[in-house]
Amino acid sequence: MQIERPDPDELLARVERDTIRARRGHLKIFFGAAAGVGKTYAMLQAAREKRGEHIDIVVGLVETHGRKETSALLEGLEVLPPKQINYRGTILQEFDLDAALKRKPSVILVDELAHTNAQGCRHPKRWQDIEELLEAGIDVYTALNVQHLESLNDDIGQISGIRVWETVPDTVFEEADEVELVDLPPDELLNRLKDGKVYLPQQAQEAAKNFFRKGNLIALRELALRQTASRVDAQMLDYRENHRIRDIWQVNERILVCIGPSALAERLVRAGKRFATSLRAEWIVIYVETPELQRLSAEKRDGVLRILRLAEQLGAETVTLNAPEMSSAIIKFSNERNVTKIVIGKPTRRGLRRVLLGSVVDVLISDAHNINLYLLGSPRPGQDGGDKPEPSLYRKNPLPGLGKRPAQKYNTRGYAWAVTVTVASTALAYLMFGRFELANLVMVFLLGVVFIATRFGRGPSIFASFLGVAIFDLMFVPPYFSFTVGDSQYLVTLLAMLTVAMLISSLMANVRSQAKVAGHRERRATVLYAMSKDLTASQSEDEIVRTAVHHLYAEFGSKNVILFPDATGRIVYPSGPALPESLLTADLSVAQWVMDHDEIAGQGTHTLPGADAVYLPLSVKETMLGVLVLLPVNLRRVFLPEQQKLLETFLSQIAQAITRVRLTEQARKTQVEMEAERLRNSLLSSISHDLRTPLATIVGSASTLVEDDNALRTQDKLELNRAIYEEAQRMSNLVNNILDMARLDAGAVVLNRQWYPLDEIIGVVLTRLQKRCIGRQVSVKLPPGMPMVYVDAVMVEQVLINLLENALRYTPTGSPLEIMAEGEGEAMAISVADRGPGLPRGSENKLFEKFYRAQNEAAQSGVGLGLAICKAIIEAHGGSIRAQNRPTGGAVFSLLLPQDSPPPSMGREDSNGTAD
Secondary structure (H helix, E strand, C coil): CCCCCCCHHHHHHHHHHHHHHHHCCCEEEEEECCCCCCHHHHHHHHHHHHHHCCCCEEEEECCCCCCHHHHHCCCCCEECCCEEEEECCEEEEECCHHHHHHHCCCEEEECCCCCECCECECCCEHHHHHHHHHHCCCEEEEEEEHHHEHHHHHHHHHHHCCCCCCCECHHHHHCCCEEEECCCCHHHHHHHHHCCCCCCHHHHHHHHHCCCCHHHHHHHHHHHHHHHHHHHHHHHHHHHHHCCCCCCCCCCCEEEEEECCCCCHHHHHHHHHHHHHHHCCEEEEEEEECCCHHHCCHHHHHHHHHHHHHHHHCCCEEEEEECCCHHHHHHHHHHHHCCCEEEEECCCCCHHHHHHHCCHHHHHHHHCCCCEEEEECCCCCCCCCCCCCCCCHHHCCCCCCCCCCCCCCCCHHHHHHHHHHHHHHHHHHHHHECCECHHHHHHHHHHHHHHHHHHHCHHHHHHHHHHHHHHHHHHHCCCCCCCCCCCCHHHHHHHHHHHHHHHHHHHHHHHHHHHHHHHHHHHHHHHHHHHHHHHHHCCCHHHHHHHHHHHHHHHHCCEEEEEEECCCCCEECCCCCCCCHHHCCCCHHHHHHHHHHCCCEECCCCCCCCCCCEEEEEEECCEEEEEEEEECCCCHHHHCHHHHHHHHHHHHHHHHHHHHHHHHHHHHHHHHHHHHHHHHHHHHHHHHHHHHHHHHHHHHHHHHHHHCCCCCCHHHHHHHHHHHHHHHHHHHHHHHHHHHHHHHHHCCCCCCCEEECHHHHHHHHHHHCCCCCCCCCEEEECCCCCCCEEECHHHHHHHHHHHHHHHHHHCCCCCCEEEEEEEECCEEEEEEEECCCCCCCCCCCHHHCCCCCCCCHHHHHCCCCHHHHHHHHHHHCCCEEEEEECCCCCEEEEEEEECCCCCCCCCCECCCCCEC
């Protein structure tokens, strides 16, 4: 018995899926046709059963809608407090995701999967909250109505006349680990509505007139049942695949229509359509291309393509397979897809030919277990009331705009080689005759057959087989030079020789064909890999388009362009590099039609076939991105099944690459917007606080001067005026800091760099801060012979002032300060040190960020721009600044200023004060 070995790649993929599934929580959806069928009630009952099994289960959020029987089920269950959100003066209660993650139960109940969260929640949709819970390893129970599925939104809106705006992506429903259908007949649901068990009486009357009409409920119920059935069918197929079950399970009708290059193909497709419609079943049209069929003429292959197109128009799924044997490929595909019925044409081989060469139908009858087989026969020629056979079916133009290709020439070269090799084998066998047994001579002729089969295929090798047997009988079997056989045992030898030669010819021809197919597949894989690699390396949409256009031209030999819609959704020509002249006339109206309908159109299709080019939609997950315009030199390079698959794969890769770049750009923009919003909030918060304090002092002092001027003493007036001046000066410094930071960020500051003595710069700084430094000891340590520095003196003074003010603000009153400088190679190092509490651990780099303030009471008096301005100024000089704690206590801020050239030399002064 042949044991089917599992594919290692499939096993590895399955292990990876199982590993991810084991880490991820399980999602169970209680699914219903409409509100009021009892989804929440069923969910709470399941929760109480779990609680009885001593499983840690928590109610995250459940909407009871005032139903007493539903509220009663909450008793005894742990319920998380809802999150209170103030939205436009109204307090909204939302699911508290952070509390759920902190509590981390085994199972949590979160009702209304399609709910839209209020502003202020982490995610805009509740299903995104549930995704985060699942990623944290928490099992989730939730509820969903069928009208909230994204793919059914338009259909349900058309049925009910009401547009449902809260939707859930179908992938969420499809990836659920379990879906439990909660069903209720429409009449019973309407009775619940009348009894006030769904909505309040006034709302119930309005709902009964609109959404809750009986016809709507019947349609919704059917949709819910179909979605659940599809979901169960998908689970069943996954189970069969995971457990490698090959027997057919008769649980859901699925019809497979097998076609080939015959006049019966079109009738098979139409019959399959009628069969599937009568059974309301899914149907698939399959074409298996064997090595023999690959040698068909171009017009016959085009005919198969036309039939596949027809099947797609009738609603079938079309599949093209490459396999050495048609019957085994059909059986394997049927087992994988759980096909229950196969529709195929009656065998055309008759009598001995059918016995010797076999029949696909006979193999299917023998090996296709648990599959019903339906045979369709062609009517007799000229029979009335039926479709006449069309021997010339493939002589018609199968696709609009698709020309004919000359039939393959007779392989005379192969047959000439067959004669040559057979003559050479005869010569070699003649030299061996008498010295070796006849069996060795037979091997010589068989060797020649192998050579012909390898190089020239089945026809010439079969001819070489017959020719070799004939010459062997003529020259090496007595009586010689006669085709008569003197001994009957030689008949067995000749028959065995012919049989072995024929088998070798057939096997080698099959090997040659399979090698050709394998080479084609390898080339296709190489092309896909090269394109995928280049697309992955592309970092912008323009690069992706250029890469795609290059690879499409290289593979299909067709000039092409990708058109994208503008902001209004209208297809426009690209604004980048000029289009090829042949594509300057690309019909934008055809491209717009393709964009709107997500269907192929143009030359070689049944939609707008008069167009000069082929227009293909570029989409991913039902989202239209653009249109590929292809000007084919040969339509067969586009529409042959294998080429069409390759083109579809190309389009899929291009669409995914464009989506990746767009999502990356969107994420970057979102990050920038978030950062800008954070900075704006920080700026507003800081400015509002820092302006409010001096403004309060100014307003209070000014109002006292205005209202009680006569009652105030001169000294009091002086103190109030001084307070107004100091606070106004403080506000001025704040505004100046903000303006300086804005100029530095914009690069609008031009440095006026000159040579200055460092001690003069430090002297100016200490003079300006003289009042602020009262009670402080500020020591300056400069080495003798300190050279001058090439800086913008005003800017460096601002840096030192900011550093000293920062030290004065964050250190205890009376503690000393130090200013130190020393040369470090071709740079000057200047440090400002203190003896304060030092810097908080981990804040050394954050100190220089905009609006960052240490968590300190003194920090409330600054806007958090001083050190950021210092960093910007020093970096504008080409230097660097850093902060660190001193080993002996306190903090030190060090700035390094590069000196690109040595300072100018100063001449000696004479006794009159003039330089030499």
